[in-house]
Amino acid sequence: MELALSLGDTPKPFSLLEKSQKILGKDLGFCMGMAVGKSDAENNSRCKETTGLFSADDDQRRSDSSSDLPVQLDLLPFSPVHRSHPSSHKFPFPWLTEKLGGDGVEGNMRRGGDEGHDQEGASLSSPNSAVSSFQMDFCHVLRSGKRDFEQITSAGHEAADRGTCSRGSDEEENGMLARKKLRLSKEQSAFLEESFKEHNTLNPKQKLALAKQLNLRPRQVEVWFQNRRARTKLKQTEVDCEYLKKCCETLTEENRRLQKELQELRALKASQPFYMQLPATTLTMCPSCERVATTTTTTTTTSSAAINNPSKLFSLSPPHQPASN
DNA sequence: AACAACTTACCTCTTACGTCA
DNA sequence: TCTGACGTAAGAGGTAAGTTG
Numbered sequence: 288m289e290l291a292l293s294l295g296d297t298p299k300p301f302s303l304l305e306k307s308q309k310i311l312g313k314d315l316g317f318c319m320g321m322a323v324g325k326s327d328a329e330n331n332s333r334c335k336e337t338t339g340l341f342s343a344d345d346d347q348r349r350s351d352s353s354s355d356l357p358v359q360l361d362l363l364p365f366s367p368v369h370r371s372h373p374s375s376h377k378f379p380f381p382w383l384t385e386k387l388g389g390d391g392v393e394g395n396m397r398r399g400g401d402e403g404h405d406q407e408g409a410s411l412s413s414p415n416s417a418v419s420s421f422q423m424d425f426c427h428v429l430r431s432g433k434r435d436f437e438q439i440t441s442a443g444h445e446a447a448d449r450g451t452c453s454r455g456s457d458e459e460e461n462g463m464l465a466r467k468k469l470r471l472s473k474e475q476s477a478f479l480e481e482s483f484k485e486h487n488t489l490n491p492k493q494k495l496a497l498a499k500q501l502n503l504r505p506r507q508v509e510v511w512f513q514n515r516r517a518r519t520k521l522k523q524t525e526v527d528c529e530y531l532k533k534c535c536e537t538l539t540e541e542n543r544r545l546q547k548e549l550q551e552l553r554a555l556k557a558s559q560p561f562y563m564q565l566p567a568t569t570l571t572m573c574p575s576c577e578r579v580a581t582t583t584t585t586t587t588t589t590s591s592a593a594i595n596n597p598s599k600l601f602s603l604s605p606p607h608q609p610a611s612n
Numbered sequence: 613a614a615c616a617a618c619t620t621a622c623c624t625c626t627t628a629c630g631t632c633a
Numbered sequence: 634t635c636t637g638a639c640g641t642a643a644g645a646g647g648t649a650a651g652t653t654g
Contacts, residue, residue: 510643
């Protein structure tokens with residue numbers, strides 16, 4: 288048996304962002320000051336983010352669907368986004384042309400630009416990491432002072448919303464502070480959740496738009512979706528596991544019952560071979576309740592077959608319940 | 613056309629932080 | 634106040650697929 292995870296059906300365009308004003312109550316805008324103190328590369332990427340210099344070509348190429356499972360956790364009302372060919376430039380979100388400021392978007396599109404988070408990521412969390420390990424160690428060192436830092440970055444996510452606190456290397460580059468864990472606000476979480484219901488994957492434009500709407504960095508939106516998919520998958524796996532456990536129990540019970548039945552029939556055959564010469568109608572006795580079944584079979588070959596496979600004599604439905612004591 | 617190098621998006625595993633009982 | 638469990642944001646490494654020269 289194969290475990291499969293079904294995350295939904297067909298892609299839908301975001302209708303959500305159109306509702307965003309209602310949900311969030313206001314336009315959060317987009318902080319332009321986040322690049323202060325960043326590396327050049329990051330500044331550049333941010334510049335691209337804010338000016339619409341990104342690629343729209345890497346959209347939904349992933350598909351995690353398939354579900355033959357009888358039990359499916361309904362975590363996703365909608366479906367997985369099937370990632371199309373990156374060069375297909377499909378973009379089903381007309382609202383974005385407005386949101387992202389129309390004119391320059393298509394014109395400035397460049398391959399591989401994404402929203403710049405990769406460059407950002409490269410600059411912020413370099414894998415070759417003297418910096419990274421330093422980041423972690425520095426984190427520990429600074430933990431003692433973290434309360435103060437929390438006060439400094441009060442309102443939790445606000446600082447991170449401005450793109451300066453959730454990544455340690457930002458501060459390291461400034462030789463300042465360790466990373467502060469971001470906590471998304473309820474509104475942000477709810478909004479992301481709604482978005483996830485619409486699409487469990489994001490193309491770069493969707494990511495950018497969401498980030499802009501929520502005043503988060505695209506990388507944060509991306510990470511949130513990754514983690515959200517992981518949680519969905521985990522939950523579905525738990526459900527699948529439960530289902531398989533039940534299946535296993537049922538089959539074990541059925542097997543036990545059939546084994547018992549077979550044993551009884553074999554014992555019957557051994558002790559009273561005489562019966563084997565009689566028409567099968569006299570042999571079709573339920574071993575549980577000893578009730579005689581009414582079959583019209585009259586050949587001994589059938590009877591022998593029945594001994595070898597009792598399920599031919601008695602249906603697979605549970606045996607008659609013996610009269611209670 | 614075939615290939616290697618590179619890019620991108622995603623997944624999985626892990627770490628670290630925040631919250632709560 | 635301390636502590637452990639838990640949820641989750643984010644980092645790291647790996648993979649698959651697409652692009653480019």
